[in-house]
Amino acid sequence: MRMLCFMTLGLFFALIASPLMATPAQKDAASSQSSLATGQRLFLDNCAECHQRNGRGIEGIYPSLASSEVVRGSGVDVALQLIIGRGEMPSFASAMGAEEMADLINYVRNAWGNEGDAIDAATIERLIK
Numbered sequence: 258m259r260m261l262c263f264m265t266l267g268l269f270f271a272l273i274a275s276p277l278m279a280t281p282a283q284k285d286a287a288s289s290q291s292s293l294a295t296g297q298r299l300f301l302d303n304c305a306e307c308h309q310r311n312g313r314g315i316e317g318i319y320p321s322l323a324s325s326e327v328v329r330g331s332g333v334d335v336a337l338q339l340i341i342g343r344g345e346m347p348s349f350a351s352a353m354g355a356e357e358m359a360d361l362i363n364y365v366r367n368a369w370g371n372e373g374d375a376i377d378a379a380t381i382e383r384l385i386k
Protein backbone atom coordinates (compact mmCIF):
# COMPACT_ATOMS: atom_id res chain seq x y z
CA MET A 258 0.00 0.00 0.00
CA ARG A 259 2.75 2.41 0.97
CA MET A 260 4.64 1.51 -2.24
CA LEU A 261 1.60 2.30 -4.34
CA CYS A 262 1.27 5.54 -2.51
CA PHE A 263 4.86 6.56 -3.40
CA MET A 264 4.30 5.58 -7.00
CA THR A 265 1.18 7.69 -7.22
CA LEU A 266 3.05 10.55 -5.61
CA GLY A 267 5.92 10.10 -8.07
CA LEU A 268 3.57 10.12 -11.02
CA PHE A 269 1.85 13.14 -9.61
CA PHE A 270 5.13 15.05 -9.41
CA ALA A 271 6.25 13.88 -12.82
CA LEU A 272 3.04 15.22 -14.33
CA ILE A 273 2.73 18.41 -12.34
CA ALA A 274 6.34 19.39 -11.73
CA SER A 275 7.84 18.82 -15.17
CA PRO A 276 5.86 21.51 -16.97
CA LEU A 277 6.63 23.85 -14.05
CA MET A 278 10.32 23.06 -14.30
CA ALA A 279 10.30 23.70 -18.03
CA THR A 280 8.99 27.21 -17.54
CA PRO A 281 12.21 29.07 -16.58
CA ALA A 282 14.08 27.68 -19.57
CA GLN A 283 11.26 28.67 -21.89
CA LYS A 284 11.17 32.10 -20.30
CA ASP A 285 14.94 32.44 -20.84
CA ALA A 286 14.60 31.52 -24.48
CA ALA A 287 11.75 33.99 -24.90
CA SER A 288 13.60 36.81 -23.14
CA SER A 289 16.81 36.21 -25.09
CA GLN A 290 14.71 36.37 -28.27
CA SER A 291 13.37 39.76 -27.25
CA SER A 292 16.87 40.94 -26.18
CA LEU A 293 18.18 40.08 -29.63
CA ALA A 294 15.29 41.95 -31.22
CA THR A 295 16.10 44.96 -29.03
CA GLY A 296 19.78 44.64 -29.94
CA GLN A 297 18.96 44.57 -33.62
CA ARG A 298 16.75 47.65 -33.32
CA LEU A 299 19.52 49.49 -31.41
CA PHE A 300 22.03 48.51 -34.08
CA LEU A 301 19.82 49.77 -36.91
CA ASP A 302 19.09 53.02 -35.05
CA ASN A 303 22.64 53.80 -33.85
CA CYS A 304 25.27 51.92 -35.82
CA ALA A 305 23.99 50.96 -39.26
CA GLU A 306 24.43 54.51 -40.55
CA CYS A 307 28.20 53.89 -40.50
CA HIS A 308 28.67 50.14 -40.22
CA GLN A 309 25.76 49.45 -42.64
CA ARG A 310 22.71 47.25 -42.09
CA ASN A 311 24.65 44.15 -43.10
CA GLY A 312 27.44 44.99 -40.62
CA ARG A 313 30.01 45.07 -43.40
CA GLY A 314 30.84 48.76 -43.11
CA ILE A 315 32.39 50.74 -45.95
CA GLU A 316 35.88 49.73 -46.93
CA GLY A 317 38.55 52.17 -45.88
CA ILE A 318 36.08 54.28 -43.85
CA TYR A 319 33.93 52.23 -41.48
CA PRO A 320 35.28 48.84 -40.42
CA SER A 321 33.19 45.73 -40.97
CA LEU A 322 31.73 44.30 -37.76
CA ALA A 323 30.92 41.05 -39.55
CA SER A 324 34.49 39.81 -39.59
CA SER A 325 35.99 42.06 -36.91
CA GLU A 326 38.53 40.59 -34.49
CA VAL A 327 37.37 43.12 -31.89
CA VAL A 328 33.74 42.02 -32.17
CA ARG A 329 34.59 38.33 -32.20
CA GLY A 330 37.20 38.72 -29.47
CA SER A 331 35.31 39.89 -26.40
CA GLY A 332 32.13 41.62 -25.36
CA VAL A 333 34.15 43.71 -22.90
CA ASP A 334 36.27 45.19 -25.71
CA VAL A 335 33.18 46.10 -27.68
CA ALA A 336 31.60 47.61 -24.54
CA LEU A 337 34.70 49.72 -23.84
CA GLN A 338 34.65 51.00 -27.39
CA LEU A 339 30.96 51.95 -27.06
CA ILE A 340 31.61 53.66 -23.73
CA ILE A 341 34.80 55.52 -24.71
CA GLY A 342 34.34 55.89 -28.48
CA ARG A 343 37.23 55.60 -30.90
CA GLY A 344 38.51 57.88 -33.66
CA GLU A 345 35.55 58.97 -35.77
CA MET A 346 33.22 56.81 -33.74
CA PRO A 347 31.35 58.68 -30.99
CA SER A 348 30.86 57.41 -27.43
CA PHE A 349 27.42 55.94 -26.74
CA ALA A 350 27.74 56.21 -22.96
CA SER A 351 25.08 58.90 -22.68
CA ALA A 352 22.90 57.51 -25.48
CA MET A 353 22.13 54.12 -23.93
CA GLY A 354 22.15 52.28 -20.62
CA ALA A 355 24.02 49.13 -19.62
CA GLU A 356 21.04 46.88 -20.40
CA GLU A 357 20.69 48.30 -23.91
CA MET A 358 24.44 48.05 -24.51
CA ALA A 359 24.34 44.39 -23.46
CA ASP A 360 21.48 43.65 -25.88
CA LEU A 361 23.26 45.51 -28.66
CA ILE A 362 26.62 43.80 -28.08
CA ASN A 363 25.02 40.36 -27.84
CA TYR A 364 23.25 41.02 -31.12
CA VAL A 365 26.38 42.25 -32.94
CA ARG A 366 28.49 39.37 -31.56
CA ASN A 367 25.98 36.84 -32.90
CA ALA A 368 24.97 38.40 -36.21
CA TRP A 369 26.42 37.94 -39.70
CA GLY A 370 28.19 34.70 -38.84
CA ASN A 371 29.75 35.95 -35.58
CA GLU A 372 29.50 33.69 -32.55
CA GLY A 373 30.29 35.14 -29.13
CA ASP A 374 29.27 34.42 -25.52
CA ALA A 375 26.81 36.78 -23.96
CA ILE A 376 27.79 39.76 -21.84
CA ASP A 377 25.39 40.94 -19.11
CA ALA A 378 24.35 44.41 -18.02
CA ALA A 379 26.11 44.04 -14.63
CA THR A 380 29.50 43.58 -16.35
CA ILE A 381 28.92 46.70 -18.43
CA GLU A 382 27.76 48.62 -15.38
CA ARG A 383 31.14 47.89 -13.76
CA LEU A 384 32.98 49.19 -16.85
CA ILE A 385 31.01 52.44 -16.87
CA LYS A 386 31.88 53.20 -13.24
Ligand code: HEC
Pocket residue numbers: 300303304305306307308318319320321322325326327328335338339343344345346347349361365
Ligand atom coordinates in the same frame (compact mmCIF):
# COMPACT_ATOMS: atom_id res chain seq x y z
C1 HEC B 1 29.71 57.95 -37.10
C2 HEC B 1 30.02 56.62 -37.60
C3 HEC B 1 29.96 55.48 -36.61
C4 HEC B 1 28.89 55.08 -35.85
C5 HEC B 1 27.52 55.73 -35.75
C6 HEC B 1 29.32 53.89 -35.16
N1 HEC B 1 30.61 53.59 -35.49
FE1 HEC B 1 31.68 51.98 -34.84
N2 HEC B 1 33.31 52.68 -35.81
C7 HEC B 1 33.35 53.80 -36.61
C8 HEC B 1 34.73 54.02 -37.06
C9 HEC B 1 35.21 55.13 -37.96
C10 HEC B 1 35.50 52.97 -36.49
C11 HEC B 1 37.03 52.79 -36.60
C12 HEC B 1 37.63 53.60 -35.47
C13 HEC B 1 39.13 53.57 -35.48
O1 HEC B 1 39.71 52.47 -35.46
O2 HEC B 1 39.72 54.65 -35.50
C14 HEC B 1 34.57 52.14 -35.74
C15 HEC B 1 34.93 50.98 -35.07
C16 HEC B 1 34.05 50.13 -34.45
C17 HEC B 1 34.42 48.86 -33.87
C18 HEC B 1 35.81 48.22 -33.90
C19 HEC B 1 35.89 47.38 -35.14
C20 HEC B 1 37.26 46.84 -35.39
O3 HEC B 1 37.36 45.70 -35.88
O4 HEC B 1 38.25 47.55 -35.12
C21 HEC B 1 33.30 48.35 -33.30
C22 HEC B 1 33.18 47.04 -32.56
C23 HEC B 1 32.23 49.30 -33.53
N3 HEC B 1 32.73 50.38 -34.24
C24 HEC B 1 30.94 49.12 -33.11
C25 HEC B 1 29.94 50.07 -33.26
C26 HEC B 1 28.61 49.94 -32.75
C27 HEC B 1 28.08 48.71 -32.01
C28 HEC B 1 27.94 51.07 -33.05
C29 HEC B 1 26.53 51.46 -32.69
C30 HEC B 1 26.29 51.71 -31.28
C31 HEC B 1 28.84 51.92 -33.80
N4 HEC B 1 30.05 51.28 -33.91
C32 HEC B 1 28.52 53.16 -34.32
C33 HEC B 1 32.29 54.61 -36.93
C34 HEC B 1 31.04 54.54 -36.36
